[in-house]
Amino acid sequence: MAAQSGLPLAYPHGRPRVGRVRGYFRQFHKEDVVMGYLFLLIPMAIFILFFFVAMVFDLWISIQQWAIIDTPKFVGSTNYNYIFNIDPVFWIAVKNSIEYALVVVPLQTLLAFTLAVIVNQNIRGKKFFRTAFYFPSVTSSVAITLLFMWLFNNNGLVNYVLSLVHLGPIGPFGTVGFLTDPNLALKSIIGLNTWTTSGTYMIIFLAALQDVPRDMYEAAAIDGANAWQAIRKITIPLIRPATFLIVATGLIGAIQMFDQAFVMSQGNPGSPDNSTLTMVLYIYGTGIQGNQYGRAAAASFVMFCIIFVATLLVRRLIREEAAF
């Protein structure tokens, strides 16, 4: 292959012996192998214990009735039956989480990409903009949510500004209930989180953008491509791995959204009217607060399945478009 395409051989002294697994270690010193495993030991033990074992344990808890301070009682599919058919809010939580993810992921990916393209230009003060766009991501989400609540509450600055420009009265009390109107509360969190998370993803996009070889753009320019064509035909295809990473982690993070909804509805989780009840908030409320670990574990397993399928879909979607 290599010789046919005229490129230099990757291994001028012959390939290392990696063909058979059994012979794989022969190329290393024995001490290296021992060291490698020693270094891996602790992270692997933590991973197996807190992720793999925990996952299997979750599946086991989901078929028990258990308040953790009593002895677990096997109940079969009762917990799944309860959350699917009886619980009045489980499907609301699923719907909220999915609706949230479907809006947030495209929005934040697009925003992050746009920001990355902007700060990748040679514009004046680009370092300032990079810092400014990234800033929300390094701030505590609880602190940001509290600030957001002050700005957007019925008595807050945003409603004050709206009243100055005579956009109010809109709501029932002359203000917009960003946080108190069941139709707006989740959308407010969507706005907040799109803004805070896009900074992190901007950094990943930026790193990917800087890996795109300059000469490709130069060649495209010589061929007469405009800026938009360059982005569509060169940038987007070449940063596909970064896009996959961002969409996949963004999706997982969105389905797992908890802290903002938790802080915003303190005292009455999911308020107003269960509109901010996400799946993790449901799991927290049922398990940690409500002491019904079986049901919470069943809901966690359902959430795991949703995330797993969604990630597979994203993988397939972004991979299949790869032809360029």
Add this chain to the structure above:
Amino acid sequence: MRKRIALVNVLVALAMVASFMALKSAKVSASVSHSKTVVTLDGWASTPAEPKDLKKVLNAFQKKNPNIQVQYNVVNGDFESQMKAAFAAGRGPDVLYADEGWAQDFERTGRFQALNKYAAKDKSFHQGDFYPGLVKGFTVGKKIYGFPKDYSTLALWYNTKIMKALHIKHPPTDVNSFSRVACAIRRYEVKHHHNKVYGAGLPNDLARWQPILQAFGGHVMNAAQTKPEINSSPGVKAIRWWTGLVHKGCAAEPSQVGAGWSGQEFGQGNAAMVFEGPWLLPGMQTTWKSIHWRIAPLPTGPKGNGNLAFSVAYAMNKNSHVKSAAWKLISYLTGRVGEAKWVKLFQVLPARRSIKPPKGDGAFVRGAAYAEPWSFKPGFFNPGGPNTTIGNDLDKVALHGMSAKAMAKDVANSIKIWLKNG
């Protein structure tokens, strides 16, 4: 050479982990190796003063019982979750604080020791001295799982400056005069362009609305908590009264004025009257000093008084190895001597009628006589459970066009689902 150094590093790291573990177990064994009986006691600190004051009471106990040593441990963070984790691991303390809100989780799973026998045998304990409603909060069937160390009830907090401006000499004493005063205040404030000042602050919260429901003669459930009773004429009337004031704009929910709870609403000057407990006091003395206020008993309804008691008890671990010493501690802390000392130091309301409450708390003390316990079977506070449904529905009736009858039906339905499925 480099590899050897790396290997040494890994070994040193492992040795450090091992030595930390050894140190920790050494610490535990050192504290147990006394000839005295050691009783462990876990509690939270509602204020930094609480552990200091409790230590003084514990010292007095140890002086009286020289062969018992109390190992008092202040748990920071979520006390309930940490106790659940400790009990699940079989490491629960001998004696612990138990809040009415979650005590039933432990009582109904057999993790607390029933105290009836201990109390009956202990001649100096005088069980009949407690307010019955407070002990009821820690009773399942006939078994008593905790004796209250103190409690809080609700009272009417009112803004004296606003009352004076309207020439109102006395705070309202019943629900009708309360409505009149609240609406009069709102009209007055709107006239003076104080659009963010309401007559009252009424949150969508069972923990504030229940006393009114009781005063109207209604209940969320029957006393045994086996069936809903909210879907009744007093229930619907109590819903209408509460939501009607918000609907008319005489009162506001805290979120309408950007507050997290009605205490904040009152402190910020957005509500002239609220139903709150003594926990609002520190806030009024520090953050909201500019508000002039007084407290009065909650307004009465057509069927008399209503109030809620939020109490914390001392409970005993069923698996404790030192039960008789643990009872001695509980008996002292909730007894006439220990509780009197505690009340005097920490300025809380005594759960015993024979102990004099701190000055100025009359309105709260009066509530204890008729207060219902804030205690529910497990699962009441779950997402989609009765408590959340009541909160959501109060808001819907007040501001989003739901009818009071529909709410009563909806809440009764959620109670039925909860009771049937645990």
